[in-house]
Every structure is written in structure tokens, then in C-alpha cells.
Amino acid sequence: MATTGDIRKDTGRTVFGWIKSRFPTVPYADLTRVVLETDQRQLPRSHAEKYELKTIWYWYPLYCLGGISFIAFIVLTITGILLGFFYIPDGRLELGASGDLTNPAWRSMLTIMNDIPFGFIIRGMHHWAAHIMIAAVFLHMCRVYFTGAYKKPRELNWLLGVLLILITIMFGYSGYLLPANALSEGAANIGINMTRASPAIGDKLATLLFGDISTLSGRYILRWYWIHVFILPLVGTALMVLHMGLVWLQGVAEPH
Amino acid sequence: MEGPRPGFPRQYGPDRLDHQPGIPLFPQEATRDLVTIFLLVAMMFFLSAFVTPFLGPARSPQLSELIVPDWYLLFSWGLLKVADIFPQFTIGAGTPLKTEFSAAFWGDLLSGIPVIFLLVLPFIDRGRESRPAKAPFRSAFGIAFLIAWIFTSSLYSIREVVAQRWTAPNGTALIPDGTMKWFFVIPPVLVGLTSYLALRRLAFAPMRRYLVPYVLILTAIVVAQAGAIAANPAALGPAQGFFPEILIALAIVVVPTVLTAFFLFRAPESTARKVSTWAGALGLLAFMGFYGAVAYLDRPTALGWVLSVLWPNMNTLVLMPIFAIGTAWLGTRRPYSTYEYLLNECYQCGKCHTVCPVTKVEDDALGGLNLVYNTFKKQHDGVPLWTCLACDACSAVCPLDIQYSDYILEERRKVNAAMAADGGRRE
Numbered sequence: 001m002a003t004t005g006d007i008r009k010d011t012g013r014t015v016f017g018w019i020k021s022r023f024p025t026v027p028y029a030d031l032t033r034v035v036l037e038t039d040q041r042q043l044p045r046s047h048a049e050k051y052e053l054k055t056i057w058y059w060y061p062l063y064c065l066g067g068i069s070f071i072a073f074i075v076l077t078i079t080g081i082l083l084g085f086f087y088i089p090d091g092r093l094e095l096g097a098s099g100d101l102t103n104p105a106w107r108s109m110l111t112i113m114n115d116i117p118f119g120f121i122i123r124g125m126h127h128w129a130a131h132i133m134i135a136a137v138f139l140h141m142c143r144v145y146f147t148g149a150y151k152k153p154r155e156l157n158w159l160l161g162v163l164l165i166l167i168t169i170m171f172g173y174s175g176y177l178l179p180a181n182a183l184s185e186g187a188a189n190i191g192i193n194m195t196r197a198s199p200a201i202g203d204k205l206a207t208l209l210f211g212d213i214s215t216l217s218g219r220y221i222l223r224w225y226w227i228h229v230f231i232l233p234l235v236g237t238a239l240m241v242l243h244m245g246l247v248w249l250q251g252v253a254e255p256h
Numbered sequence: 257m258e259g260p261r262p263g264f265p266r267q268y269g270p271d272r273l274d275h276q277p278g279i280p281l282f283p284q285e286a287t288r289d290l291v292t293i294f295l296l297v298a299m300m301f302f303l304s305a306f307v308t309p310f311l312g313p314a315r316s317p318q319l320s321e322l323i324v325p326d327w328y329l330l331f332s333w334g335l336l337k338v339a340d341i342f343p344q345f346t347i348g349a350g351t352p353l354k355t356e357f358s359a360a361f362w363g364d365l366l367s368g369i370p371v372i373f374l375l376v377l378p379f380i381d382r383g384r385e386s387r388p389a390k391a392p393f394r395s396a397f398g399i400a401f402l403i404a405w406i407f408t409s410s411l412y413s414i415r416e417v418v419a420q421r422w423t424a425p426n427g428t429a430l431i432p433d434g435t436m437k438w439f440f441v442i443p444p445v446l447v448g449l450t451s452y453l454a455l456r457r458l459a460f461a462p463m464r465r466y467l468v469p470y471v472l473i474l475t476a477i478v479v480a481q482a483g484a485i486a487a488n489p490a491a492l493g494p495a496q497g498f499f500p501e502i503l504i505a506l507a508i509v510v511v512p513t514v515l516t517a518f519f520l521f522r523a524p525e526s527t528a529r530k531v532s533t534w535a536g537a538l539g540l541l542a543f544m545g546f547y548g549a550v551a552y553l554d555r556p557t558a559l560g561w562v563l564s565v566l567w568p569n570m571n572t573l574v575l576m577p578i579f580a581i582g583t584a585w586l587g588t589r590r591p592y593s594t595y596e597y598l599l600n601e602c603y604q605c606g607k608c609h610t611v612c613p614v615t616k617v618e619d620d621a622l623g624g625l626n627l628v629y630n631t632f633k634k635q636h637d638g639v640p641l642w643t644c645l646a647c648d649a650c651s652a653v654c655p656l657d658i659q660y661s662d663y664i665l666e667e668r669r670k671v672n673a674a675m676a677a678d679g680g681r682r683e
Binding site for chain 1: 292296297308314317323326328329333361363377379381386387394395
């Protein structure tokens with residue numbers, strides 16, 4: 001099979017040509033240009049910079065709280081993926097060797113803390129990043145409230161933020177159910193009782209969320225595991241992207 | 257909407273008309289962000305290395321110890337615990353929509369209050385003002401509700417811990433349940449009112465009309481409560497044997513409050529401010545000294561008995577004096593320059609410079625933003641202070657209604673007064 005040496009003419013005849021005719025490179029080269037232009041992008045100047053204000057507005061450091069919660073969320077994603085390799089979402093009660101009650105989820109936590117190399121550091125990072133994220137989200141909400149940043153035209157973004165703070169709290173709640181320790185048992189009991197108190201649909205809702213209307217079967221661990229690692233991250237990430245996209249479109253609300 | 261109105265750029269995204277070159281994303285902004293990210297991750301590593309998260313025993317249906325959720329759910333837990341004060345009844349019994357108003361359901365409803373408030377907030381508060389100090393009602397409500405109320409409801413969730421940890425010598429709780437229930441009402445209301453008065457005062461509103469009744473009412477409540485305790489020693493029960501110490505404690509609480517209220521009511525504001533400063537500071541010192549003296553020098557259980565009278569009335573005898581004196585102090589505040597707040601509102605639009613007649617002829621003033629503003633900011637040698645005609649053209653065009661001539665005239669009066677004090681000669 002003769003080749004002409006011209007890649008355009010050989011397209012379809014060589015391996016490279018086979019690939020190239022199916023995945024043309026030109027659009028990707030364009031994409032590179034877009035990326036380079038993005039790299040050259042300049043952030044809009046803040047009000048203080050634009051008008052060369054001599055007064056440093058003392059609220060400015062509080063404008064990084066949303067970013068801090070997002071960074072904490074990224075750390076949580078990374079450490080969560082690592083923990084997911086070792087955690088067993090099974091809360092069913094078992095009798096241990098010495099007659100004490102254990103369960104596979106709690107024993108997998110012991111393994112992470114004692115046997116897996118750097119396991120306790122990864123769990124510690126996940127734990128502390130969660131606390132930092134919730135604290136940052138709450139302070140972020142306070143900042144938005146006190147600087148009136150929820151006002152027109154940003155009402156929808158504020159509502160998204162309220163949803164996100166609820167999702168963050170649900171992340172935290174589901175997170176401390178998972179170790180299947182005494183705290184998990186107590187918190188699940190409170191959660192089941194509060195859910196069951198809803199009129200008409202209480203028991204059905206509790207069964208949907210906790211797998212049962214009591215903690216005895218231990219099914220709540222698997223339910224909240226799936227909520228914690230799939231449903232909340234899916235919904236939460238989508239809403240976070242939307243939240244930050246709206247900030248990009250509408251600009252940062254600065255008091256002046 | 258066709259075209260932007262001047263001064264109101266409503267365009268967002270790439271269509272914004274006021275785009276100006278800013279700081280490049282790379283490397284300046286990226287470096288700044290990386291510093292924050294590294295610092296944060298370093299903090300997390302430090303915490304996870306030195307404060308290992310607790311795991312505890314495996315879950316078991318037999319629970320004996322007190323369960324405390326993570327701190328961000330404490331408010332909901334506290335509301336669930338306080339829900340038993342509400343009436344419990346059932347509506348629609350026998351129908352599929354039977355609703356049982358149990359303590360748990362009241363807890364659900366109470367936890368929903370902050371969420372509903374947050375959801376409707378942007379549709380209630382529709383003004384344009386965004387600065388916290390210029391929106392005193394919103395800011396005070398936020399401090400009272402989002403911070404103080406959430407804090408006190410979180411505090412109530414650990415009522416068992418509080419009751420076990422701080423007890424009188426006869427074993428009763430120093431901070432009883434009733435006192436902790438009132439924490440849901442009294443501290444947030446005090447915080448809100450004080451914040452409102454302090455913020456209005458920060459904007460130089462004369463707050464005497466609000467301040468005097470507020471402080472007098474708080475003082476009256478404190479005096480009445482202390483008087484009721486002092487007048488009836490028989491009601492003190494086993495604490496009766498420590499009546500002299502209790503009287504001293506009540507005096508330490510009452511005297512600074514009454515002094516502050518009296519001077520606020522009768523004396524000029526500057527005097528009231530000085531009295532509130534000294535009364536507050538000395539009252540605090542006296543309380544700490546008394547606490548130490550009773551704890552270490554007196555009979556061993558004396559402190560417990562004194563606190564068993566003081567702490568159950570914490571809402572009135574402890575919080576109200578603090579808020580009365582603190583509010584008097586904040587509400588009579590006078591910053592070093594009366595015009596500090598007003599002139600700092602300037603966002604340097606430059607309209608005043610355009611209309612100023614002096615800048616057309618005075619070489620010295622060319623290039624500056626505003627004669628008065630530059631003088632205020634000490635960016636000028638002071639000559640404009642004397643070349644200003646006080647024609648008030650700048651105030652007339654100022655979008656923020658800053659009264660520049662008032663400032664200039666007051667500064668001139670100060671200089672003249674200083675000259676008169678020096679015998680009429682400059683320098």
C-alpha cells in the first residue's frame with residue numbers, strides 16, 4: 001500500500017488517518033485557543049480599585065467565604081473518594097467475638113483508623129473539611145445577609161444558596177450517621193422521630209429515608225450512604241455550578 | 257429597557273458597559289487564590305493530625321449516654337427540646353390527614369422558621385440600601401435572629417449538661433430550665449434593640465428618644481428584681497445564711513446600672529458617656545473582685561449560694577445591667593470627627609469637582625477630586641479650606657447628599673477658636 005507522504009491524501013489509508021477522519025483535530029485546536037484566551041482573561045476590578053478609593057472596605061476579607069467552602073468541598077470530594085474504597089455501608093448488628101454488638105460499617109471504620117496507611121489522616125481531613133465547609137457556608141450566608149447582597153437582581157441566587165446550605169447540612173448529618181457508632185444511633189433516632197412526626201406521610205417518609213421506622217434493622221446506614229455519596233453530591237454539585245455561574249453573570253455584589 | 261440610566265449600570269456579563277481592565281487572572285489572581293487554598297489545606301492537615309475525630313463504641317439499641325449532634329444541628333435539637341412548652345393536640349383524627357401536634361412535630365415546625373425566613377427574605381426586604389450600617393433594622397434583626405437566637409437555641413440543646421455541670425451546694429441546677437427557656441426571648445431581643453440603637457447612632461441620629469426609655473425600663477426591671485430579693489430574705493431558703501454576700505452582689509449589679517440611667521436621663525450626653533464607661537468598667541471589676549473574694553476568702557460554699565440567687569435570674573440581673581450600660585455607652589458615642597461617617601460615604605463620582613467654581617481658577621486645587629474631600633483625607637496642604645466659597649454647589653449635586661459646607665465651616669470655626677485661645681495670633 002503506497003502512501004503519498006501527504007497526510008491529507010493518506011487520510012483513510014493509514015492508522016493515523018483512520019483516527020483523524022473520525023476525530024478531526026481542528027475543533028480541538030480551536031478549543032486550545034479558547035483556553036489560552038481564558039488564561040489571558042482579566043478579572044473585573046473591584047469598586048475600590050476602579051475608583052482608587054483610599055478607604056479599605058473592611059468587609060472585603062469576608063468575600064472569600066464562598067470560595068473557601070468550595071475549596072473545602074473539593075477536599076471533601078477527594079478524601080471521600082479515598083474513604084469510599086475502604087468503607088462498608090452495612091449497619092446490621094452482629095455479635096462480636098466477646099459477645100459485644102458490632103456491625104460491618106463500624107468495623108470498617110476501625111480498619112480505616114488503625115490499619116489503612118494514612119487512613120486516620122484521610123478521615124481527619126474529611127471530618128475537618130466538613131466542619132470548615134459548614135462554618136464557611138454559614139458565615140458566607142451572614143455576609144450576604146448583612147451586605148444586602150440578596151437584593152434585586154440576585155434573589156434567585158439567594159434562593160439557590162438557601163437550598164445549598166440545606167444540602168450542606170444534610171451532607172453533615174448523613175456524614176455522621178455513617179460510622180455506625182453511638183452518635184450515629186442517637187442522631188438516626190432523632191431523625192426518624194422527627195420525620196415520623198410529619199402528618200399523614202410520616203411513617204412512609206421515614207421508611208423512604210431510613211429504610212425502616214426504627215434503627216434496629218440498621219438499614220438506615222445503606223440509605224444514607226447512597227444519599228451521602230450519590231444523591232447529595234449530584235444535586236449539590238449541579239446547584240453549586242449554577243450558583244457560581246450566576247455570580248459570574250451578575251457580578252459580585254459590593255457595598256459602596 | 258433601552259440603554260443604561262446614568263449611574264445605574266444594570267448590564268451584566270460581557271455586555272457590561274463599564275468594563276475596565278483589571279488584575280490579570282494569571283499569575284496575580286491565581287497566586288493570591290493559591291495562597292488561600294494552601295493555607296486552608298494546611299489548616300485541615302494540622303487539625304486532622306492533632307485532633308483525631310472521635311469514633312467511640314459501635315452503635316447499640318441500648319443508649320444511656322447523652323447524644324449531642326454536631327454543632328450546626330444543635331439549634332434544631334434545642335428547638336425540638338423546647339417544643340414541649342407548646343400545647344399538644346390532634347386535629348382531623350380518624351381521617352387520612354390526621355395531624356398530631358406532638359413535641360416532635362412542633363420541633364419540625366420551629367426548625368422550619370429560619371428556613372422560611374431565609375426563603376422569603378429577598379421578597380420582603382426590597383429597598384436598595386446594601387450597607388449594613390445604613391440599614392440598621394435589617395442588620396439588628398440579623399444579629400438578633402441569625403446569630404443570637406440561633407446561638408441561644410443551640411445552647412438550650414445542652415440543657416442537661418448545663419444542669420449537671422453547674423449546681424448549687426444543695427444540688428439544684430444553678431441555671432434552671434425556666435431561665436434557659438427565657439434565653440430564647442430575652443437575649444435576642446436585647447441584642448437586637450442594642451444593635452439597632454448603636455447602628456442608628458453610628459449614623460449620627462440623635463438616639464436620646466429611644467435610648468432613655470430603653471435604659472430606664474431595663475433599670476426599672478433590674479431594680480425591681482433586686483428589690484424583691486432583698487426585701488424578702490425568707491424566700492431565699494438555704495441561701496439565707498449568706499444574705500450579706502447576696503446584698504453586696506445585688507448592689508454591684510444595681511448601682512452602676514442606676515448611675516448610668518440617672519446620668520443618661522439628667523446629664524448632657526458627654527457626661528452620660530463618661531459615667532457609663534466608668535460605671536461599666538468599675539462594675540465589671542467589682543463583680544470579678546467580689547467573685548474571687550467570695551470564692552477564695554469566704555466560707556467555702558458561699559459562692560455557690562450567692563450564685564444560686566444570681567444565676568436563676570440571669571436574664572434580668574446579669575444580662576439587663578450589661579445591656580443597659582452597654583447601650584448607653586454605644587448610644588452616646590461621638591467619634592473623633594463628626595464628619596468621619598458622613599464624608600466616608602463619598603464614592604468619588606467627581607460631580608462636586610465638576611461644579612466647583614474654585615477649581616476653575618485655583619491652580620492648587622486642580623487635579624484633586626474635591627476640595628473638601630481632599631482636605632478631609634489630609635491629601636492637601638489645607639489651602640482649599642480657606643479658598644472654598646462655601647457656595648454649596650458640591651452638596652447640591654452630591655448623589656449622597658453629603659453636606660460639605662457644614663464640614664468646612666466647622667473646621668474654620670475650630671481653627672478660629674484655636675487662634676483666639678492663642679491670643680489672636682496665628683502660630
